[in-house]
Structures are given as structure tokens and as C-alpha cells.
Amino acid sequence: MTNDDSKVGDIPGKRSLRPLGGVLAAMAVSLTGTRISVVALPWFVLVTTGSATQTGLVAFCEMAPYVVVKAFTGPLVDRIGPRAVSWTTDLASATAAAAVPLLHALDLLSLPLLLVLVALIGAARGPGDLAKEVIVPEAAERGRVPLERAMGLSGVIERLASTIGLAIGGSLVALLGPLTALAVNAGCFALGSVIIKLALPRSMGHTAEEASSPARKTEPGYWRQFGEGFTFLRGEPLLLTVIVMVGITNLLDAAITSVLVPVWARQSGNGATAIGLMGSVMGAAGVGGSLIAAVVAQRLRRRLVVLTGFLLAGAPRFLILSFDAPLGVVLAVFAVSGFGAGFVNPVLGAVFVERIPRPMLGRVNALGDSLSWAGIPLGGLIAGAAVTAVGLAPVLLACGIAYFLTTNLAGLRREWQEMERTGGQSVPEPSSKDDASRGNANLAT
Structure with missing residues (x-):
């Protein structure tokens, strides 16, 4: 018996474009969701509070955890693999993003709670984005795609998602309101999680030799890896x-x-x-x-x-x-x-x-x-x-x-x-x- 994770993508020497296509697709939908929230979240805060200061505070509370958590989760990505980090953090981002319109609809969303939710989104996005970056080179190798070409395609996805996401975000906010746009943002994160989970073999980020070697079982501690x-x-x-x-x-x-x-x-x-x-x-x-x-x-x-x-x-x-x-x-x-x-x-x-x-x-x-x-x-x-x-x-x-x-x-x-x-x-x-x-x-x- 074999499972899906041992198919083409794991056969040494055999070309497979599925991992590269999967990670690029996941990047596309998650980045599109992020750009939608760039329009929807500030507008939501402005129309509900009327305060530019609180709008800036919300933006800061998302980006500060993004930068800090991303810095400290590098060893985690190396230890447990970028595939697992990517799909789990995207799922966490989707959950936190979906809670914003849900709690507002229930009249339970206060400003402190909103700050906590956007901080969670930022904290999850940091390692999630990092994990996808780490996956791209190995996915390119499996597909025998030149590295510059794979990185170029990644750049295309990022810029295209920015252009399209901002347009979609503006249209959704104008036609259906910011809460609908935030719900779509949550759906994008969830879809990205599903794509990574299904399209990438479990061995992505760890070769079979690394997974079974004694050195891996006795690898250095987290903070030592961070210092390395x-x-x-x-x-x-x-x-x-x-x-x-x-x-x-x-x-x-x-x-x-x-x-x-x-x-x-x-x-x-x-x-x-x-x-x-x-x-x-x-x-x-x-x-x-x-x-x-x-x-x-x-x-x-x-x-x-x-x-x-x-x-x-x-x-x-x-x-x-x-x-x-x-x-x-x-x-x-x-x-x-x-x-x-x-x-x-x-x-x-x-x-x-x-x-x-x-x-x-x-x-x-x-x-x-x-x-x-x-x-x-x-x-x-x-x-x-x-x-x-x-x-x-x-x-x-x-x-x-x-x-x-x-x-x-x-x-x-x-x-x-x-x-x-x-x-x-x-x-x-x-x-x-x-x-x-x-x-x-x-x-x-």
C-alpha cells in the first residue's frame, strides 16, 4: 500500500511540477487575501471608530508581530518542515480573520479584542510566508526548473496578487462592505492551507535520509539553531x-x-x-x-x-x-x-x-x-x-x-x-x- 505522499514528487530523479504549482497557487490565494485585508481592515476601523489614530494602531498591531515572530520561527521551519508550518499557520490566520466579522455581527467586537485578533493574524502570517519562501527552491528542483525562473514566478505571483487583491478589496468594500471583504480574506487563507496540505508531499523540506538519520534525532536545541x-x-x-x-x-x-x-x-x-x-x-x-x-x-x-x-x-x-x-x-x-x-x-x-x-x-x-x-x-x-x-x-x-x-x-x-x-x-x-x-x-x- 502507498499513499499520496509517496507518489511522483518523492521519486528521486523524476520530474514533478506539482509541488511548484501547489506552492505558487497557495501563495497566490493567501497573498490575494492579505491584499484584500489591506483595504478592508483600515476601512472597517475608520467607518466604525472614525479615528485615524486607532486605524494606525491596528495596522501596527498586525505588522509588529509579523516581523518579530517571523524572525524567531526560522528554526521551527527548519525543524518540523515548511509544509507543516505553512498549512497550519494559514489555517490559524483564517480562523482569526473569520472571527472579526463574526464577533462584530454578534456585537462582541471591542477595539482591544480587534487588536488581539489582528496581532494573531500577523503572528501567523510571518511564519506562513516564510515557509512558502523556503518551499520554492526544493519545489523548483523537483520540477527541474531553473532557480531564477522559479523565483521570478514567485515574484510574478506576489505582484499579481497585490494588483488583483487591492482591486478586489476595493470592489468588495464598495459593493458589499468591509466585513464581507474580511470574510473573503479568511476564505483565501483557508484555501491556501488546503492547497499546501494536498499538493505538497510530506517529505518536502526533509529528505528521507535526514528524517531517519541519528543526527536529526540529536539535532541542536532551538536557541542554538537560532544562534547558528x-x-x-x-x-x-x-x-x-x-x-x-x-x-x-x-x-x-x-x-x-x-x-x-x-x-x-x-x-x-x-x-x-x-x-x-x-x-x-x-x-x-x-x-x-x-x-x-x-x-x-x-x-x-x-x-x-x-x-x-x-x-x-x-x-x-x-x-x-x-x-x-x-x-x-x-x-x-x-x-x-x-x-x-x-x-x-x-x-x-x-x-x-x-x-x-x-x-x-x-x-x-x-x-x-x-x-x-x-x-x-x-x-x-x-x-x-x-x-x-x-x-x-x-x-x-x-x-x-x-x-x-x-x-x-x-x-x-x-x-x-x-x-x-x-x-x-x-x-x-x-x-x-x-x-x-x-x-x-x-x-x-
Whole structure:
């Protein structure tokens, strides 16, 4: 007798696209649900409380646990496997999200209880997103898909879900109200959990040898594994440089998204419609860039692709807003920026996966993601204070210059030469990859 988990996906040397298709589908529905809640949850708080301060507090209570919990659950993903973490956390997110409209309908939803629920959603989303990131490289190997192509497809899914999810969220809120949109969000998380549970073999994340080896039974404790992630990153100057650079650009991106664009839209007279157009144009162009990157990125020089992508994606957005240009010109610049941004994540994602031993992928990715996201909650606060102090145009110019210098100075560092592939293969054979990963892991521990 055999079960579904021992079928094609587990047969060594045989190609199976089912795991990659499954994880990409799960990412699509869960990310779409997240973007729906980006519209529905703030609107729900605004219409029920009328307080912008409470709306910001709710957003903070979701994102702070996301970053913190994601940082500390890397060893958990490595120990019990990304498949189990993904479907269980998606189910937890679905339960917490469904409780919001249910408790409101029963007239039991207070602000403190809402804060607890959104904190639970954020705390579950962090490890859930991390687990899906960790699954992608192994799923690509099982399907014999080049790593850059798999990471590019992942980027396409993320940007497409952002574009579609925001549109769906806005439509649902306008037609049926925010509570219906939040219920759809819960349904998306539940569907993502089911997809991961059914489409991915149980062995995903753990080879048969690892599962049965004595070393696995005597693996280091949780906190020692957590410390090993820091130790590994300290010995990887390239990864540290990328993390610091992305952390600064994420802070600047948060500033322009949460404060600078809304202030510009109001001062220019273009209104809230312009905000939606700018986001949609950039998101759609980003989908196109990610699709092209998925096809051709493995043939290009990585350093050139990343630096060009950041050059297009960063400073031009800030500078065009500071020049008081017509909306059509602004939209064109945002489209070019989105296209350039679509090339960045597939390449950086492939670099991380290649340099991190597979058994440590969860804990190192968790630390890297959390460090690079640490500035996001501060972006809006700093930008708001700066605009109040010196005005919009000087802040936009300063942010554009900071973006340009951060990305280009990082790209000039000597360790960035290590970004290019070694050995001429972007996707090694699974057997040799696993052997190398296990060897590196033993040296690290």
C-alpha cells in the first residue's frame, strides 16, 4: 500500500511540477487575501471608530508581530518542515480573520479584542510566508526548473496578487462592505492551507535520509539553531550587504507609500484616484518585469540586473514627484520603476538560496527577512515628521538621493562580485545539491 505522499514528487530523479504549482497557487490565494485585508481592515476601523489614530494602531498591531515572530520561527521551519508550518499557520490566520466579522455581527467586537485578533493574524502570517519562501527552491528542483525562473514566478505571483487583491478589496468594500471583504480574506487563507496540505508531499523540506538519520534525532536545541543563523550571516558579507541595503530601501518605500504619495496627491489636486492609478500601474509593470525575469534572468549577469533594477525602481519615483510633473508623466515613471523592480527579487532570491545550506534555509531567511523589514514601521513616522518640518519637495529629493546612493554604493562593494554564478549551472542536480547542503550544515554546526 502507498499513499499520496509517496507518489511522483518523492521519486528521486523524476520530474514533478506539482509541488511548484501547489506552492505558487497557495501563495497566490493567501497573498490575494492579505491584499484584500489591506483595504478592508483600515476601512472597517475608520467607518466604525472614525479615528485615524486607532486605524494606525491596528495596522501596527498586525505588522509588529509579523516581523518579530517571523524572525524567531526560522528554526521551527527548519525543524518540523515548511509544509507543516505553512498549512497550519494559514489555517490559524483564517480562523482569526473569520472571527472579526463574526464577533462584530454578534456585537462582541471591542477595539482591544480587534487588536488581539489582528496581532494573531500577523503572528501567523510571518511564519506562513516564510515557509512558502523556503518551499520554492526544493519545489523548483523537483520540477527541474531553473532557480531564477522559479523565483521570478514567485515574484510574478506576489505582484499579481497585490494588483488583483487591492482591486478586489476595493470592489468588495464598495459593493458589499468591509466585513464581507474580511470574510473573503479568511476564505483565501483557508484555501491556501488546503492547497499546501494536498499538493505538497510530506517529505518536502526533509529528505528521507535526514528524517531517519541519528543526527536529526540529536539535532541542536532551538536557541542554538537560532544562534547558528546569526553566526552564518556574520560569515556572509554579501548577504549582510544585501540585507542592510534592502532594509534601507524598504524604509524609503514605506515612506513614499504611506505618507509621501498621499501628501503629494492631496497637494497636487490629483486626489485619491491618482494613488490607486500609481499603485496599479507600478504593480502591473512589475508583473511584466517579473515574467521576463523568470524567462531570461538566468542568462544575464546578476550584478548588472540588480543594479539596473534598483536604478529604475528607486530614485525616479521620488524625483518625479518633487518636480510637480503632470499625472501622465508620473504614471509613466512609476510604470518604468515597477518594471525594473520586477527583476530584483528573482535574482536576490536565487543568490540567497544558493548561498544558504538547505537545512538552515528557514532560520537564515527568517532573520534576513525580519532585518530587512525592520525599518518599514518607521518609514511613515520619519517621513511624516520630516514633511511637517521642511515640506514635501525637500523630503522627496532627500529620499531619492538616499535611495540612489544606498543601492549604488552597495553594488560597488567587493563582495558583490560573488553574486555571479559559479560552476555555470543555476540549478545543480538535486542529489549533489543535497549532499553539498548537508556537508555545509555539518561544518556550520
